[in-house]
Amino acid sequence: MARRILPGFPLALGITLVYVSIIVVLPLGALVFKAASLGFEDYWRIVSSPRAVASYRVTALSALGATVFNLVFGMALAWVLVRYRFPGRRFIDALVDLPFALPTAVAGIALTTLFAENGWFGSVLAHAGIKVAYTPLGIMVAMAFTSLPFIVRTVQPVLEDLDPALEEAAQTLGGSDRSIFLRVILPLLTPALLAGLSLSFARSLGEFGAIIFIAGNQPMSTEITALLAFIRLEEYDYQAAAAIASVLLITAFLMLAVTNILQARALRYTARG
Amino acid sequence: MKIRLDNVVKTFETFRAVHGVSLEIESGELVALLGPSGSGKTTILRMVAGLEYADAGHIYFGEEDATDIPVRDRGVGFVFQHYALFPHMTVAENIAFGMKVSKTRRDKATIDARVADLLRLVQLDGLAERFPGQISGGQRQRVALARALAVDPKVLLLDEPFGALDANVRRDLRRWLREIHQELGITTLFVTHDQEEALDLADRVVILDKGQIVQQGTPEEVCRNPASAFVMNFLGDTNRISAAVSDGVARLGEAEIPAPGFADGPVEIFLRPSDLGWSSSGAGIPATVARVIDRPAGRRILAMTATGDAVELDVAPETRVNAREQGVITIERARVYAAG
Numbered sequence: 120m121a122r123r124i125l126p127g128f129p130l131a132l133g134i135t136l137v138y139v140s141i142i143v144v145l146p147l148g149a150l151v152f153k154a155a156s157l158g159f160e161d162y163w164r165i166v167s168s169p170r171a172v173a174s175y176r177v178t179a180l181s182a183l184g185a186t187v188f189n190l191v192f193g194m195a196l197a198w199v200l201v202r203y204r205f206p207g208r209r210f211i212d213a214l215v216d217l218p219f220a221l222p223t224a225v226a227g228i229a230l231t232t233l234f235a236e237n238g239w240f241g242s243v244l245a246h247a248g249i250k251v252a253y254t255p256l257g258i259m260v261a262m263a264f265t266s267l268p269f270i271v272r273t274v275q276p277v278l279e280d281l282d283p284a285l286e287e288a289a290q291t292l293g294g295s296d297r298s299i300f301l302r303v304i305l306p307l308l309t310p311a312l313l314a315g316l317s318l319s320f321a322r323s324l325g326e327f328g329a330i331i332f333i334a335g336n337q338p339m340s341t342e343i344t345a346l347l348a349f350i351r352l353e354e355y356d357y358q359a360a361a362a363i364a365s366v367l368l369i370t371a372f373l374m375l376a377v378t379n380i381l382q383a384r385a386l387r388y389t390a391r392g
Numbered sequence: 393m394k395i396r397l398d399n400v401v402k403t404f405e406t407f408r409a410v411h412g413v414s415l416e417i418e419s420g421e422l423v424a425l426l427g428p429s430g431s432g433k434t435t436i437l438r439m440v441a442g443l444e445y446a447d448a449g450h451i452y453f454g455e456e457d458a459t460d461i462p463v464r465d466r467g468v469g470f471v472f473q474h475y476a477l478f479p480h481m482t483v484a485e486n487i488a489f490g491m492k493v494s495k496t497r498r499d500k501a502t503i504d505a506r507v508a509d510l511l512r513l514v515q516l517d518g519l520a521e522r523f524p525g526q527i528s529g530g531q532r533q534r535v536a537l538a539r540a541l542a543v544d545p546k547v548l549l550l551d552e553p554f555g556a557l558d559a560n561v562r563r564d565l566r567r568w569l570r571e572i573h574q575e576l577g578i579t580t581l582f583v584t585h586d587q588e589e590a591l592d593l594a595d596r597v598v599i600l601d602k603g604q605i606v607q608q609g610t611p612e613e614v615c616r617n618p619a620s621a622f623v624m625n626f627l628g629d630t631n632r633i634s635a636a637v638s639d640g641v642a643r644l645g646e647a648e649i650p651a652p653g654f655a656d657g658p659v660e661i662f663l664r665p666s667d668l669g670w671s672s673s674g675a676g677i678p679a680t681v682a683r684v685i686d687r688p689a690g691r692r693i694l695a696m697t698a699t700g701d702a703v704e705l706d707v708a709p710e711t712r713v714n715a716r717e718q719g720v721i722t723i724e725r726a727r728v729y730a731a732g
Binding site for chain 1: 441442443463464465466468469470472474476477478479480481489490492493494495523524525539540542543
């Protein structure tokens, strides 16, 4: 091996590998092993049962909705925090991390209280004929709440590092605000947006605590996949729980892989030639 | 297009960056704004571009008052110090940007043809498909120029265009920019803190200090007749020695320097190293050599006069002189300014 100037490589790599093995690979391996102990037919029967499929649909669609909402709202929030100076900016900046710090069950109960038909928001929305608590919309709200920081915190540093001269250059060349945003700023933010988006979506797929309080948990309509896996666990049907969880795992993994590829594409200009 | 600044003022927070600057730039002229950092030169350039609004005063493009025209409608080409190329676009896409976002629609073939012409003009034919991160600093600067020229600007503005480049690349680009200017005849204003760059490139040099114009003229005028001690000092190496005038003559050691029009009293004498000579005896300033520095063009002597002033002078390469040698500094040319 070539001699290294930076010290600590064997030790650091050793610690990293041990941690990754114990904390990440081992549990996931056990999950896959458990699911694989079912025969293919049993596995397929469990993961393709109507109740499971309905749970995939509501989970994926709600996660998609929450992620799209966060994409717009989170980017706006990052933009405001970076571009403008106003009283309370640091306070809002600190507030963004709150969903990370708050126990998700607490968030779920708080959101349920707010959006229940007699709650502050719920009673107003009920007049407009919109029902949030105990519907897929409620699931979306809980997912959006818990995954908002991902988009804000990935976009913010990139936006901060954006050279103001780029926008000035675009202006001197006659670009309108709209074309500057679409042709200069957005493409430069795309890699960060993709990263935030994939984290936000993956988190929404797996979110449990915040959702079960607001969702109503009706099988076939507002039952999320994570809850279905949990129910199977309660029934001591570990193999079925593992099978259902493996679907979530595979989905999240595929999605992260796809966004990584898209990110590499969006960053191809940084490759040295 | 002729540009005229009329008593332009700009204040940032509490700092007054530009105090009432008035300036005229003739159509097709190449003018340098020269000054130390904080002299307001970049602020003036940015006001002409419309990247800053003037607090008071007016900026005219030809006969039109451009003071309140937004930057995107002003029709200027601006080249930024650090190029500000769009990193996610290829060289060709960077150059085409202004034409693509323009209100006047152009078809793809027209844009492609114009991009090819500009790439040829800036001698980057083969690099159209590279990204800015894949080319050298000098090449980036040329792309930035091509991009600015693509929208047929009325005025070309350059902010420290060669500041971030190696000395050799700088000199080449300077000559090349001069050629491009001759070819296109576009009114050009550029900012620099490098006096050599300003004198090398510009038709006319405007020297700024603390937000005001202290002198303007052709390179010859400002070099031969610096209006103040500041200009004298800023334009090149110089020695400053305090002296006293009596009867219109200042005396430094044995040397007599005519100072017509100065009242008796203290003055400051400025001596360029190349305007001095070294001799073993004669009428001059007695001095001791402290050190000799050899350079390709000659030898520089660091000397200490009998009265304790440090003086630097340039002599011919074949001059034989050693440290600790005693002799006389002879004066060919000197400039006298009031003590201040």
